[in-house]
Amino acid sequence: xxxxxxxxxxxxxxxxxxxxxxxxxxxxxxxxxxxxxxxxxxxxxxxxxxxxxxxxxxxxxxxxxxxxxxxxxxxxxxxxxxxxxxxxxxxxxxxxxxxxxxxxxxxxxxxxxxxxxxxxxxxxxxxxxxxxxxxxxxxxxxxxxxxxxxxxxxxxxxxxxxxxxxxxxxxxxxxxxxxxxxxxxxxxxxxxxxxxxxxxxxxxxxxxxxxxxxxxxxxxxxxxxxxxxxxxxxxxxxxxxxxxxxxxxxxxxxxxxxxxxxxxxxxxxxxxxxxxxxxxxxxxxxxxxxxxxxxxxxxxxxxxxxxxxxxxxxxxxxxxxxxxxxxxxxxxxxxxxxxxxxxxxxxxxxxxxxxxxxxxxxxxxxxxxxxxxxxxxxxxxxxxxxxxxxxxxxxxxxxxxxxxxxxxxxxxxxxxxxxxxxxxxxxxxxxxxxxxxxxxxxxxxxxxxxxxxxxxxxxxxxxxxxxxxxxxxxxxxxxxxxxxxxxxxxxxxxxxxxxxxxxxxxxxxxxxxxxxxxxxxxxxxxxxxxxxxxxxxxxxxxxxxxxxxxxxxxxxxxxxxxxxxxxxxxxxxxxxxxxxxxxxxxxxxx
Amino acid sequence: xxxxxxxxxxxxxxxxxxxxxxxxxxxxxxxxxxxxxxxxxxxxxxxxxxxxxxxxxxxxxxxxxxxxxxxxxxxxxxxxxxxxxxxxxxxxxxxxxxxxxxxxxxxxxxxxxxxxxxxxxxxxxxxxxxxxxxxxxxxxxxxxxxxxxxxxxxxxxxxxxxxxxxxxxxxxxxxxxxxxxxxxxxxxxxxxxxxxxxxxxxxxxxxxxxxxxxxxxxxxxxxxxxxxxxxxxxxxxxxxx
Numbered sequence: 001x002x003x004x005x006x007x008x009x010x011x012x013x014x015x016x017x018x019x020x021x022x023x024x025x026x027x028x029x030x031x032x033x034x035x036x037x038x039x040x041x042x043x044x045x046x047x048x049x050x051x052x053x054x055x056x057x058x059x060x061x062x063x064x065x066x067x068x069x070x071x072x073x074x075x076x077x078x079x080x081x082x083x084x085x086x087x088x089x090x091x092x093x094x095x096x097x098x099x100x101x102x103x104x105x106x107x108x109x110x111x112x113x114x115x116x117x118x119x120x121x122x123x124x125x126x127x128x129x130x131x132x133x134x135x136x137x138x139x140x141x142x143x144x145x146x147x148x149x150x151x152x153x154x155x156x157x158x159x160x161x162x163x164x165x166x167x168x169x170x171x172x173x174x175x176x177x178x179x180x181x182x183x184x185x186x187x188x189x190x191x192x193x194x195x196x197x198x199x200x201x202x203x204x205x206x207x208x209x210x211x212x213x214x215x216x217x218x219x220x221x222x223x224x225x226x227x228x229x230x231x232x233x234x235x236x237x238x239x240x241x242x243x244x245x246x247x248x249x250x251x252x253x254x255x256x257x258x259x260x261x262x263x264x265x266x267x268x269x270x271x272x273x274x275x276x277x278x279x280x281x282x283x284x285x286x287x288x289x290x291x292x293x294x295x296x297x298x299x300x301x302x303x304x305x306x307x308x309x310x311x312x313x314x315x316x317x318x319x320x321x322x323x324x325x326x327x328x329x330x331x332x333x334x335x336x337x338x339x340x341x342x343x344x345x346x347x348x349x350x351x352x353x354x355x356x357x358x359x360x361x362x363x364x365x366x367x368x369x370x371x372x373x374x375x376x377x378x379x380x381x382x383x384x385x386x387x388x389x390x391x392x393x394x395x396x397x398x399x400x401x402x403x404x405x406x407x408x409x410x411x412x413x414x415x416x417x418x419x420x421x422x423x424x425x426x427x428x429x430x431x432x433x434x435x436x437x438x439x440x441x442x443x444x445x446x447x448x449x450x451x452x453x454x455x456x457x458x459x460x461x462x463x464x465x466x467x468x469x470x471x472x473x474x475x476x477x478x479x480x481x482x483x484x485x486x487x488x489x490x491x492x493x494x495x496x497x498x499x500x501x502x503x504x505x506x507x508x509x510x511x512x513x514x515x516x517x518x519x520x521x522x523x524x525x526x527x528x529x530x531x532x533x534x535x536x537x538x539x540x541x542x543x544x545x546x547x548x549x550x551x552x553x554x555x556x557x558x559x560x561x562x563x564x565x566x567x568x569x570x571x572x573x574x575x576x577x578x579x580x581x582x583x584x585x586x587x588x589x590x
Numbered sequence: 591x592x593x594x595x596x597x598x599x600x601x602x603x604x605x606x607x608x609x610x611x612x613x614x615x616x617x618x619x620x621x622x623x624x625x626x627x628x629x630x631x632x633x634x635x636x637x638x639x640x641x642x643x644x645x646x647x648x649x650x651x652x653x654x655x656x657x658x659x660x661x662x663x664x665x666x667x668x669x670x671x672x673x674x675x676x677x678x679x680x681x682x683x684x685x686x687x688x689x690x691x692x693x694x695x696x697x698x699x700x701x702x703x704x705x706x707x708x709x710x711x712x713x714x715x716x717x718x719x720x721x722x723x724x725x726x727x728x729x730x731x732x733x734x735x736x737x738x739x740x741x742x743x744x745x746x747x748x749x750x751x752x753x754x755x756x757x758x759x760x761x762x763x764x765x766x767x768x769x770x771x772x773x774x775x776x777x778x779x780x781x782x783x784x785x786x787x788x789x790x791x792x793x794x795x796x797x798x799x800x801x802x803x804x805x806x807x808x809x810x811x812x813x814x815x816x817x818x819x820x821x822x823x824x825x826x827x828x829x830x831x
Binding site (some may be wrong): 430433436440441444446447448450451558 | 598603620644646665666667669670675676678682684687691694695696698699725745
């Protein structure tokens with residue numbers, strides 16, 4: 001008998017996990033909060049999407065068998081559907097228990113979101129009567145079971161069809177969530193009436209949803225070969241033509257990037273500008289953490305120092321520096337202050353390794369914030385009141401400030417390009433090689449003649465300067481800065497960008513910044529999916545945990561690091577290659 | 591005896607870790623082209639001797655001279671620049687860097703072109719050339735040893751330090767290793783080897799020093815040491831600390 005056809009314990013465990021996830025999602029208020037935000041007009045609200053999306057995923061996952069080399073693929077049988085169904089039913093039943101508890105006990109003192117409203121929503125009724133509750137139970141458990149079974153049923157179809165079936169709803173959901181962007185782009189091309197036909201109050205209308213789903217269904221079915229035909233065409237071309245074509249492509253992309261703030265409108269430019277500032281800092285931190293391997297948890301300190309330096313020099317409200325400089329003049333000062341701050345923080349901590357370094361830098365980050373907050377420094381930095389009336393960036397004909405996010409976007413873009421170039425150039429330089437060697441084996445690097453103190457300090461200083469420049473732009477953008485703008489959370493978010501994106505990889509860090517800051521938003525800054533506002537940090541956390549478990553090397557990994565993190569699997573693969581067919585009950589289970 | 595000036599010399603070197611007196615009036619002289627080994631058991635002060643050469647431990651009295659320059663208190667990078675490089679115990683390659691990058695790091699302090707040195711290393715170890723763009727961790731043990739030696743040679747050292755070349759290796763590899771050391775010494779590199787495997791080391795070295803609890807107890811040519819009854823006894827039944 002083949003293994004894993006139906007493992008009841010595994011199925012029940014998965015079902016209980018689903019019950020916990022559903023109850024948790026409901027209890028933190030996602031269902032209520034997002035009830036008004038429709039995804040598909042009159043059909044599906046974001047609340048129910050946020051609640052139920054996990055059920056089909058779990059229904060599918062429970063039947064997933066790890067494919068090991070030399071192992072026979074398990075048969076695809078209807079038992080997969082049954083497993084999915086049970087998972088869904090248990091999950092739905094668990095959620096209904098929460099509904100019953102909420103209905104009988106008033107727990108709102110502790111769980112503020114467990115309200116009668118939630119009971120009404122989850123029983124699909126306006127009144128809470130016993131028959132309604134019973135009907136609600138049937139509906140809730142039924143929907144959950146059906147979704148689980150649907151997830152399980154995906155095992156029965158071919159890989160190609162599965163890809164298609166998954167792609168269709170995902171595309172519709174993305175299409176609905178990106179209503180802001182798509183709507184704005186269409187409107188800026190004068191297609192306002194089309195927007196009205198596609199969306200109603202942010203939700204996709206049913207017909208366009210079907211169309212989008214159908215298109216995704218079609219596109220996802222195409223084979224990989226077809227999809228890479230373009231690449232083949234590019235590679236087959238004569239080098240001269242290819243250079244010319246890539247120049248043209250580069251120019252087109254460049255023109256698109258330059259035009260984008262005007263096509264995307266001010267809200268999206270604002271999001272892009274914020275993403276740019278965070279990306280700038282993430283690139284700086286990537287040099288420190290990714291290249292040199294120094295875990296800095298107080299990175300926000302350099303951001304704050306740059307922001308304050310620029311603010312003090314430009315704002316008429318800063319008492320201690322009188323002539324107000326134009327923003328441009330502050331840049332050299334910001335760089336110098338960044339270098340100085342990097343050396344100040346770096347010198348005492350540089351001899352520490354690993355965890356100790358992380359903790360001490362954490363402390364330094366807080367020291368800087370508290371110094372700016374302190375009454376003693378208030379005559380210079382304004383204490384808790386911060387520095388206001390920062391004039392923005394003078395351009396001769398106009399002054400760019402936070403009210404013109406389109407212009408701020410260009411500044412952010414310029415600084416990001418600069419720091420990406422600096423990162424790239426440094427990595428391939430002598431210093432970069434010294435950093436890599438130092439990260440690999442510090443003592444041997446030292447024996448090879450690398451001055452590890454100097455190397456580490458230079459990484460710290462480069463990182464500090466990039467963050468300080470980000471700070472200067474940040475203060476000009478906001479117009480006022482306060483010590484609370486530079487909380488520990490920013491250091492953490494930037495580190496998460498670097499880790500999720502792919503430590504040590506410039507492209508990876510950019511992807512990380514777009515996914516986390518661009519899509520979800522910064523700690524206090526809106527992103528594309530503004531709806532998730534208060535759940536943003538929760539989602540960050542979920543993404544981080546998922547990534548650490550499934551893909552610790554990040555979205556776009558650095559080759560060396562990927563190697564390091566998957567060393568075990570590689571050795572295991574090599575061993576399996578040698579031993580031919582190998583089936584192990586224990587590893588097959590995990 | 592003193593026809594050529596030593597390239598590495600210890601003059602009455604004493605070192606301390608806190609209150610513990612580690613090296614006691616150590617005198618060593620290594621002349622250009624020689625292969626010298628330092629023998630001793632655990633905790634005899636072998637590692638401290640290497641650290642002292644590399645500037646990681648500063649002598650409390652006495653002098654360390656590299657090519658006539660006093661190096662007491664100089665940072666490691668400066669000492670390496672003066673012409674010392676080391677093959678660390680267990681090779682310690684930068685495993686996730688390519689072979690080429692490993693060799694380049696070896697020549698980190700060099701300001702001139704490394705091309706000739708690459709050629710020299712390819713002449714010595716043709717297999718290194720084949721593996722150039724492979725990451726160092728994927729090489730076999732013997733190949734890794736070649737890269738480790740190559741990496742140290744990239745600095746064009748006046749003295750090459752070898753820390754326990756036989757440590758933790760299978761007998762076949764140990765023999766292979768000593769062949770490599772012999773080979774580079776024949777090619778003109780001065781070698782100072784720290785080793786526990788006395789027979790193996792003395793079989794290829796010109797001179798030997800025996801270190802016991804921080805003191806040089808014997809110093810002679812290899813042949814004389816191999817014949818020395820005291821020596822034989824000490825190494826038949828372990829050195830006691």
